[in-house]
Amino acid sequence: MTKWTVRLIQKYIAMRSSRRYSREYHNFSENARSRYRKYVITGITTGGLAAVAIGSSDDKNVVLTASGLVRLVRSMKVGLTISLDYYISMLGQSEDDPNYKSKMSQIHLRCAERLRDACLQNGGTYIKLGQGLVSLSHILPREYVSTLKVLQDKCLCRNNEELYEVFKEDFGKSPEDIFETFDCNPIAAASIAQVFEATTKQGKKVAVKVQYNDLQKRLNGDIMTINLLLKIGTWFHPKVDFTWILNDFEEALKQELDFVNEGRNGERCAKDLSHFNYIHVPRVLWEYTNTRVLVTEFIEGIKISDTAKLKKEGFSLVDINYKLFETFGYQIFQTGFVHADPHPGNVLVRKCNGQTELVILDHGLYQTTTKEERMALSHFWKAIVLANHDNMKTYSKSLGVDDYIMLAEVITQSPLRSTNFKLKQKLNKDEEDYMAKVAGERFDMIVNCLQQMPRSLLLIVRNLNTIRAISYDHGCPIDRYAVLARMATKASFQTHGKGILKKALVYPQKVWFETNLFIIRIVTFWRMLILDVLHKMGLAPDVRAIMKEVAYEFQ
Known part of the structure; x- marks a missing residue:
């Protein structure tokens, strides 16, 4: 660490002494020079203090602290x-x-x-933070989103000694x-955690999820470190202030570190979705489960993102x-108890009794929304489909967001400002350029929208974007917006009450709603058909390829 500090000082001095740098440096504004000095001084100070702290004592407790300082x-x-x-x-x-x-x-x-490699080296809390950054694809450049996605699947395996330590400490x-x-x-x-395959004494095949043995011990120190890093980042770049996310991140991580909580979440999920005969949640074996070890029935299936294998298996x-x-x-939109991380590794596909079944895994992190939030969101989606800007504004306000246009764009990932807004399965080139402009030039507006919306909606947006990305992997085989719109607005139609007369009064509204969805589908179909023909004639870009790329940027 001392060598790195010395190299930084040497590089800084060399740059200051070079003619090119000297000329450009003195042409900077005082603010620009001040920002650069911040970078160098912070690096030198942090490196020096950490080096002193790490070398100051051999006490075991300080060694643990030193480990956190190394990560810092x-x-x-x-x-x-x-x-x-x-x-x-x-420059x-x-x-x-x-x-x-x-x-x-x-x-x-x-x-x-660099960020990905640092997360993998630090492990644990930092990998979870990196995974969380992927969900901020409304803000991050696509290169970050595509690079950090590896953190969802590629994590470091730990040695068997740690495995045995956990079992010895927890079960003796x-x-x-x-x-x-x-x-x-x-x-x-x-x-x-790592997942292992085992067989019970009764001969039942099970999956055993074992937590890394040091995570709970290092949690508080890592959270303090991340908080410090976020504050320093905000000092450098005031518009990039993510310190408000940290409390939610800490609470979410504490949930995930409690495997008893994960087991209960899985059971509640299975109960909520029990009327869907195509959903399966692995059963928890409570006699083997505690806070750091979770044992469930072993389920074999195909990852939902493995499109080639799914097609091959029919x-x-x-x-x-x-x-x-x-x-x-x-x-x-109905239960308000939402799986917050449905990435492809957490959804398997298998055949059961002749029908296709989805197996939902990893129930460590769930988000609960209130009935009031769900109703506001339901009415908001209905207003989007019907292009009712007054209602969009009203229900956006009830969700705490002033800019209803930005909220609609964040939730649906479709442009509203540049067009007469319609939900679309794909976007054209102008709309794609517009979304890129929003992500770049109006960064602070997006962050402001995320800060204003209820914390519960942040993970809802992540859920929606994740399943949209899965759909793009499959080639967008369904009109997913129509499916979501019907599910989202179901509650808003139910608020009119029960009874034959009330059902009769709401029926025309449902017809008009479905008519709008049908018109959107027809217009989108013909637009894409014309663009495909123009592309084959060399008169237009490959819009489908463009939109697939955009989907990964905003997932």
């Missing part, structure tokens, strides 16, 4: 490097330069890779003493997508 300094180093990379690489660059976007993309990519026995068979080679490794992508959107739409 590593994070500071990466953060400083990223800031300097952006600052130095773009003298203009947004009017034809190569500007290409240069920015290269910087985004290498900085995203080894895995082999508890189970008939236990394979110590993990079949999956996530950010907070599954209908239309059927899968309809069930996927109906299931999570029901959670979001």
Whole structure:
């Protein structure tokens, strides 16, 4: 760490002494020079203090603290490097330069890779934070989203010694003493746990999820570190203030570290969705489960994102997508108890009794929404479909958001300001450019919208964007917006009450609603058909390819 600090000082001195740097540096405004000095001084100070702290004592408790300091300094180093990379690489660059976007993309990519590698090195809490950043795709450049996605599936495996320590501390026995068979080679490794295959004494095949043994011990220290990093980041870049997210992140992580809570969430999910005969939630074996070990029945299936294998095995992508959107739409708009992380690794597809069944895994993180929030969101979606701006404004206000247009765009990932807004399965090139402009130039407006909306809606947006991305992997086989719109607005039509007369009064509204959805579908179909023909004639870009890329940027 001391060597790194020395190299930073040497690099800074070399740059200051070079003619090119000296000329450009003195042409900067005082604010620009002040910002640069912040980067260097912060890096030097942090490196020095951490080096002193780590070397100050050999006491065991301080060693644990030193481990946290190592993660802190590593994070500071990466953060400083990223800031300097952006600052130095773009010196003298203009947004009017034809190569500007290409240069920015290269910087985004290498900085995203640095961030990914740091999260993997630090592990645990940092990987969860990296996963959370992926859900902020409304804000982050696509290079960050695509690079950090690896954190959803690729996490570091830990040694078997840790595994045995957890079982010894929690059960006073080894895995082999508890189970008939236990394979110590993990079949999956996530950010907070590894999953193993085992067989009970009764011969039942089970999945055993075992938490990394140091996570709960290091949680508070890592949260303090991340809080410090966010505050320093805000000092450098006032518009990039994510400190408001930290409390939600800490609470969510505490939920996920309690495997008893995860088991209960799974049981509630199974109960809520019991009327869907195509949904299965693995049963929890409570006699083997505690806070750090979760044992469930073992389920084999195909990852929902493995499109090639699903097709090879004869599954209908239309059927899968309809069930996927109906299931999570029901959670979001009807029960209010929502799986907050339905990424492809958490949804399996299998055949059961001749029909396609979705298996929902990993119930550690759920979001609960109030009835009032669900009703407001239901009316808001209905107003979007009917292009009723007055109602959109009213229900956006009830959700705490002043800019109803931005809220509609964040939730639906479709432009509202540039067009007479319609829900669309895909966007044209002008609309795609508009969304990119929103993400770039009106960054602060998006952040402001996210800050104003109820905390519960943040994970709802993440849920919606994640299942949309799965649909894009499948080639958008269904009109997913129509499915979600019907599920979202079901509650708003129910508010008119019961009885034959009230049903008769609401029937024309339902007809008009369905008519709007039908018109949107027809217009979208013909628009895409014409664009496909023009593309084959060389007169238009490949809009479908563009929109697939945009989907991954905003998922």
